[in-house]
Amino acid sequence: MGRRNIGSTPVEVTELGFGASVIGNLYRVTPANDAQAAIEAAWEAGIRYFDTAPHYGLGLSERRLGAALRSRPRDAYVISSKVGRLLVPNEEPRGVDTEGFVVRDDLRRQWDFSRDGVLRSIEDTLKRTGLDRLDIVYLHDPDEHWRQAAGEAMPALAELRDQKVIGAIGAGMNQSAMLARFLRETAADVVMLAGRYTLLDQSALDDVLPTAEELGKSVVAVGVFNSGLLSRDRPAEGMKYDYQDASHALVARARAIAEVCAAHGTTLPAAAIAFPHTHPSTVNVTLGMRTAEHVARNAELNRQRIPEGLWDDLRVQGLIRSDVPAANGPGRSARCP
Template sequence: MHQRKIQNTPVSLTELGFGASVIGNLYRVTPAEEAAAAVDAAWQAGLRYFDTAPHYGLGLSERRLGAALKGRPRDEYVLSSKVGRLLVPNEDPRGVDSEGFVVRDDLRRQWDFSRDGVLRSIEASLERTGLDRLDIVYLHDPDDHWRQAAEEAMPALAELRDQGVIGAIGAGMNQSAMLARFLRETAADVVMLAGRYSLLDQSALDDVLPAAQEHGKSVVAVGVFNSGLLSRDRPTEGMKYDYQDAPPELVARALAIAEVCERYGTSLPAAAIAFPYTHPSVVNVTLGMRNPDQLARNVELHRRTVPEALWDDLRAQGLIRPDVPSVALTARNSTG
């Protein structure tokens, strides 16, 4: 699978990445053997970028991912995790986690973007994964913690990067405005942008993507299906958009885009995966993959050829913004 380099770092990512939130029992239980099989299938398909976080299943995702990768050549893959939420004993457990993961709540999350919190979080992640290093570390959802994240956490990560302990550093969020600040004002190399550069939302063209180009930095795109509305060939009422029921007007627009995709011999989800690569700063699209079937489908969608003329047609019809750049996608289909 073709790889792209995070600018000005030694880290290269396969164009498709494995998002491990779902193997942390996001929304429903994923059996351990199914999670392990998903990682195995990803490896066999050529994926070499794996992303996790302490938040995902209160450490379950990190433990499962580390176990599945253990024994594989460490220099052949890139592992990212995140800091900002320490896992600490829960003095008042209710039985099940309250933040969307079907796991026991013996632990709870504690916000901490201090230097000490960053170092403790990385050490705990290494213990849970059982691996020797993290290649990328992101600040995780620092929306309400800009000052501490920018003034304490990011300098601590930069020090580790400059010592060669970490290959690249950045931040991951569901908004784009603050991510642009991280690119412009801090030592971040890369940002994980969730849902803000998709077929239905190109708001990152106003901030994150120009900042990345201006400063020679990179973007990993996640949430490209916008919580599900772009995940099926023909979207319908009742599908989710940004974790809520999709408004009828967005369902209609998604359906209109789907019809254009069909005329070009492709599909809405294939175009949703290909779309972020219209911008040269995007180096990877990472998708959540719960089992081998989901893995196989996503890999097949990624490998479909999406004609560049599709973007021209969508622009002409006002279905995507007119300032979406035109970038040849030949490299996307490379297996080099």
Template sequence: MRQRRIPHTAVELTELGFGTSALGNLYRATPAEDAAATVEAAWEAGIRYFDTAPHYGLGLSESRLGAALRHRPRAEYTVSSKVGRLLVPNEHPRGVDTEGFAVRDDLRREWDFSRDGVLRSIEATLERTGLDRLDVVYLHDPDDHWRQAADEAMPALADLRDQGVVGAVGAGMNQSAMLARFLRETAADVVMLAGRYTLLDQSALDDVLPAAEELGKSVVAVGVFNSGLLSRERPEEGMTYDYRLAPSALVARARAIAEVCAAHGTTLPAAAIAFPHSHPRIINVTLGMRSAEQATRNAELHGRPVPEDLWDDLRSQGLIRPDVPAEYGRRRSSRCP
């Protein structure tokens, strides 16, 4: 699988990445053996970029990922994690986490974008994963903490990068406007953009993608299925969009896009994965994976060729924005196994 380098760093990401929230029991329990098998299947498919966070299962995702990769040569894969939510003892546990993960709540999350919080968070992540270093560290959802994140956390990460402790630094969010600020106003090398450059939402063309283009920085695209609506060949009523019930108008639009995809000999999920690569600053698409079957399917979808004229048809029918870049394709010289 082709790898792309984050400019001005030595960090390379495979064009498809593995988002590990499900390893932390997102929404429901994932057995430990299934978690290990999912990482193994992703590896066999050629995926070498793995993204995790303390938030995912109160550290469970990090510990499971570290265990699954422990026997792999460290130079052969890239790991990112996040800071901003410190895990601290929970003085008043209720028995189960209240933020969407099927784990015990013996720990709780505490927002902290201070320099000390960053250092403590990274140290704890290294302990949980058993890794000797993190390749990329993102600020995690700093929406309500811009000042501390920009003035304290990002300089702390930049110092670690400059010392060679981490390879690249950035921020990850579900909005694009503040990510553009991180690119323009801080030392961020890369941002993780969730759900804002997809077949149904190209709002990142208004802010973060022009900033990345202007500054020669990189974007990792996540949430490309918009939490579900773009994940099936035939979208249906009752599916989710950005973690809520999808409005009927959006379901109809997704169906229209699916019909154009079928006319071009491809599928909606394959096109959803390919679409972010239409922009030159997006170097990776990372997908959540819960099972070995999902990992294999995602790699197969990523490997399917998507006709270049599909994007032209979607533009001409008003199904994607007219300013979606036309001159860039998937820019891939190799296919997944």
């Protein structure tokens, strides 16, 4: 599996990453054995980049991921987590978390992008994972907190990076404009871009992607299936797009893209995974994987060669933007070597 460095840092990530939100019981319970098996399958598939966050299952994802990786050689993999949501005791628990995770709500999330909040969050994550360090730390969804996130949190992370406590730093969001600001105005090395450079949404070409390319910084792409609409060979009504029911027009467009994929001998999900790599600043695509079967499917999709003519046809038919780069990144004819 191909690997690329995060910006000018020594941190190197595999082209496919393991997103650990779902093993934090996102939307439904994931049995502990399934979570363990998924992480083991990812390792066997050659995945060496694993992403988690305190937000995911109120710490459950971090605990499960740390336990599964603890016996692996620490220098053999890269792990990222996030800051900005401290976990604190919940004085008024209702029994189950109200933010999408099927876990007890004995804890609650508290927004905090202060220097002390960042340091406390990282310390808590290390305790939950049982690991000795984090390789990448992202600011998590700082949309409403730019001033504190850019003015306090990012300088705190930069200090830890400069002390070699952390390898790389950045921010992760569902929008691209503010991510471009983080790359241009702060010490960020990398951004985690959710859903804004996909077969259905190339808005990141207006801001964060050219900024990353200009500055020699990096992008990790997540949400490449746009909440599910691009995850099947044949999209159907009732599937999700950006966490909501997809409109009829979006389903029709996804089907049109799927038909072009089929004409080129590939599938919509395989093209969806490959597409972010059309931009040279994209170093990784990370996917949520709940079971070993999910890992096997995604690893196989990632291995499939995507004919370059597919992107040309999609441009000509107006199904993707005309300014989508023609190549699959530097040195990539279809997949990383």
